[in-house]
Amino acid sequence: MGEKVIDLRKELGVLLRAKWAAQIAAILLLLLLFILPFIVPEFWLFLLCEVFVLALAATGLSLLAGYTGLVSFGHAAYYGIGAYACAIFLTHSGVPAWLGILISPFVALLAAAVIGFFSVRLTEIYFAFLTMAFAQMFWVIAQKWGHFTGGYNGIVGIVRPGMIRSTDHLYWFCLIVVAVCLLLLVVIVRSPFGLLLRSLRDSPERVRFLGVYLHRHRLVCFMISGFFTGVAGTLGTLIAGSVFPDSLYIWKSAEMLISILIGGMYVFPGPAVGAIVVVVVNHVIGTFTEYWAFWFGLIFVLIVMFLPRGIVGSVWQSLKKQEGME
Amino acid sequence: MATTVYLDVRELKKSFAGLMATNNVSMSIDRGEFVAVIGPNGAGKTTLFNLITQFIKPDHGAVIFNGEDLVGKAAEEMYRLGIGRTFQLTQIFRTLTVYQNLSASVFAAYGKVFNLYTPASRLLRDKVLELAGEVGLSGQVEKEAGSLSYGDQKRLEVAIALSNKPQLLFLDEPTGGLAPDECAQIMELVQRLSQERNMTTVFIEHDMTTVFGFAQRIIVLNFGAIIADGKPEEIRKNEQVQRLYLGESCR
Numbered sequence A: 001m002g003e004k005v006i007d008l009r010k011e012l013g014v015l016l017r018a019k020w021a022a023q024i025a026a027i028l029l030l031l032l033l034f035i036l037p038f039i040v041p042e043f044w045l046f047l048l049c050e051v052f053v054l055a056l057a058a059t060g061l062s063l064l065a066g067y068t069g070l071v072s073f074g075h076a077a078y079y080g081i082g083a084y085a086c087a088i089f090l091t092h093s094g095v096p097a098w099l100g101i102l103i104s105p106f107v108a109l110l111a112a113a114v115i116g117f118f119s120v121r122l123t124e125i126y127f128a129f130l131t132m133a134f135a136q137m138f139w140v141i142a143q144k145w146g147h148f149t150g151g152y153n154g155i156v157g158i159v160r161p162g163m164i165r166s167t168d169h170l171y172w173f174c175l176i177v178v179a180v181c182l183l184l185l186v187v188i189v190r191s192p193f194g195l196l197l198r199s200l201r202d203s204p205e206r207v208r209f210l211g212v213y214l215h216r217h218r219l220v221c222f223m224i225s226g227f228f229t230g231v232a233g234t235l236g237t238l239i240a241g242s243v244f245p246d247s248l249y250i251w252k253s254a255e256m257l258i259s260i261l262i263g264g265m266y267v268f269p270g271p272a273v274g275a276i277v278v279v280v281v282n283h284v285i286g287t288f289t290e291y292w293a294f295w296f297g298l299i300f301v302l303i304v305m306f307l308p309r310g311i312v313g314s315v316w317q318s319l320k321k322q323e324g325m326e
Numbered sequence B: 001m002a003t004t005v006y007l008d009v010r011e012l013k014k015s016f017a018g019l020m021a022t023n024n025v026s027m028s029i030d031r032g033e034f035v036a037v038i039g040p041n042g043a044g045k046t047t048l049f050n051l052i053t054q055f056i057k058p059d060h061g062a063v064i065f066n067g068e069d070l071v072g073k074a075a076e077e078m079y080r081l082g083i084g085r086t087f088q089l090t091q092i093f094r095t096l097t098v099y100q101n102l103s104a105s106v107f108a109a110y111g112k113v114f115n116l117y118t119p120a121s122r123l124l125r126d127k128v129l130e131l132a133g134e135v136g137l138s139g140q141v142e143k144e145a146g147s148l149s150y151g152d153q154k155r156l157e158v159a160i161a162l163s164n165k166p167q168l169l170f171l172d173e174p175t176g177g178l179a180p181d182e183c184a185q186i187m188e189l190v191q192r193l194s195q196e197r198n199m200t201t202v203f204i205e206h207d208m209t210t211v212f213g214f215a216q217r218i219i220v221l222n223f224g225a226i227i228a229d230g231k232p233e234e235i236r237k238n239e240q241v242q243r244l245y246l247g248e249s250c251r
Helices: A002-038 A042-067 A076-091 A097-119 A124-144 A167-190 A192-202 A204-208 A214-240 A250-263 A270-288 A292-306 A310-325 B045-052 B077-081 B098-109 B125-134 B150-161 B180-197 B208-214 B232-237 B239-250
Strands: B007-016 B019-029 B034-038 B060-065 B083-085 B168-172 B200-204 B217-222 B225-230
Touching: A002 A042, A002 A167, A042 A167, A042 A192, A042 A214, A042 A250, A042 A270, A076 A097, A076 A124, A076 A214, A076 A250, A097 A124, A097 A214, A124 A250, A167 A192, A167 A214, A192 A204, A192 A214, A192 B098, A204 A214, A250 A270, A250 A292, A250 A310, A270 A292, A270 A310, B007 B045, B019 B045, B019 B225, B034 B045, B034 B208, B045 B060, B045 B168, B045 B200, B077 B083, B098 B125, B098 B150, B125 B150, B150 B168, B150 B180, B168 B180, B180 B200, B180 B208, B208 B232, B217 B232, B217 B239, B225 B232, B225 B239, B232 B239
Parallel strands: B034 B200, B034 B217, B083 B168, B168 B200
Antiparallel strands: B007 B019, B007 B060, B217 B225
C-alpha cells in the first residue's frame, strides 16, 4: 500500500510539473507573439495570421474529430459560412461592420446546428461522408448563387473596419481572438462536458447507461466545433479582404484534418502545431517548386508513418516515458 | 422509501430474423433479491437484459418497474429511474484514467454533464474518490483504465454502474474470464454493496460455483424461455436443468 501511495504522488508530480511548464510556455509564447509586429516585417505577420486562423479552425475541428471521435470531412462548411457571412455583412448589407463580424460565427453555428442534427445520428465513415456532402453542397451554392456570393469570382475588395485596418492592428486582433477562443476550448475540453465527450468516444453504450443522450451531447459538441471553425473563417475573410468558393471546398476540410494528424489528435496543442507545419510548408515549398503538393504529401506520409501520434503527441509520450523511468 | 421495488416482466417476446431470442418470458423480482440468470450459450440471457433495460425494443410484452412500464422509454432514461447495468464485453472508458472514468459517471449522477466551465479534475473530487474506495480501486486512480488487470476493469465497470446508487442492478457476466479467486472477490464486493444499499441485483453467470455460492434465487433460460426458477436447492434438484447441464458436459 505504501508503495502505491508513493507511486501515485510521483505520477501526480509529473503531471503537475508538466502542467506548470505548459502554462508558462503558453504565456511566454503569447508575449513573444504580442511584440512581434515591432520586430518582423509585414509578410511574416500575414503568414502568422494565416497560422492562427488554421490553428483555430483545426482545434475547433479536433473537439469533434479527436475528443469525440467523429471525424468530420466537411468542416470547410463552417469555415466557409463564417467567411462568406463576414464578407456579405461587410459588403452587401447595411449592418454595422463590427456587428456583422460578431454575428458571422453564429451563422456558422446555426449551419452546424442544422447539419449536426442530421449527421450526429451516424458515426465513422457514414458520418464523414454525410458531413462532406453537406460541405460540398454549400460549395456549389456559393458558386451558383451569383448575386449573393459573387459566384466563381467570390467577393473581393472587402474593407476592414478602421480599428483593424493596419496590418499590426489586424495581427493583434487575430492574435487576441484566437488566444481567447483557444482558451475557451481548453476550458471546454477540461470541463465535465469535455470529459463526457471523450467517454462517449470510448464507449457510447456505457454513456447511454449513464443517462446521457448521445445525440444531444454530440450535437452540442458539433455546434461548438462549428462555431469556433466559423470564427476562424470570419478572421480569414478579414485577413484576405476577399472570399472565394475555395473556402468551402474539400481541400479546406483536408487542411484542418491534416493539421490535426500532423500535430496530434489527442493533445490540445497538437492541431495548432500542425497548422504551423501546414502553413509553413505551403508557403516555403511553394516558393521553391511548383510541385509543392508532392512534397507536402511526402512530409505528411512520413509524419503519419513515423509519428503516428503526431508531433506533439509523440513528444508528450516520450516525455511521459522518460519521467516514468527516472 | 417504504415502497417495494418490484420488477415485473410480462410475456416478453423478441425475435431476430425469425429466431425466437426471447420467448414469452414472465418473471417477477422482489426488492433486495440477489438473482442469477443461467443457461447455455445462446439461451437469450443477454437479450433478456437488453430487453428489460430497453437497449433493444421488445416485440411484445411489458416490463413494470416501480409501477411504471419501461417499454417505449429510452435506454438513457434507465439511469434516472435507478436502473444500472454492466455489459458482457466490459464497457469502460479505456483511454481515460480510472479517476476520469469514475468522475464521468459521478458527473452523470449529479447532472453536471453540460457543465462547460468547471475543471473536471476538481469537481466532486471526494465523491469520485469515495466511489473508487468502495470498489477497492483507490490505489490506481491515475492509471489508464485500459491498462488495468481484467478483474480491475470489471470492478471499474461495476463502480461506474453504481455511481448514481441504483435500486436495481443488472450485471452481465461480472466474472467472465476471471480467475476463481478474482471471481469470488468481485461477487463478494457486489453482494456486500447490494446488502448495504438494499439493492436488487440480477446477474448472468456461467460458473456454477459462483452461481450456487452467491445467488438467493436462480432463473434458468433455454431457447429464450424460462425452464426453471427457484431457490438454489430446488434448481439443483430440477431434472430438466440437470439434463440440460449434464447433456452439455457430455458432449
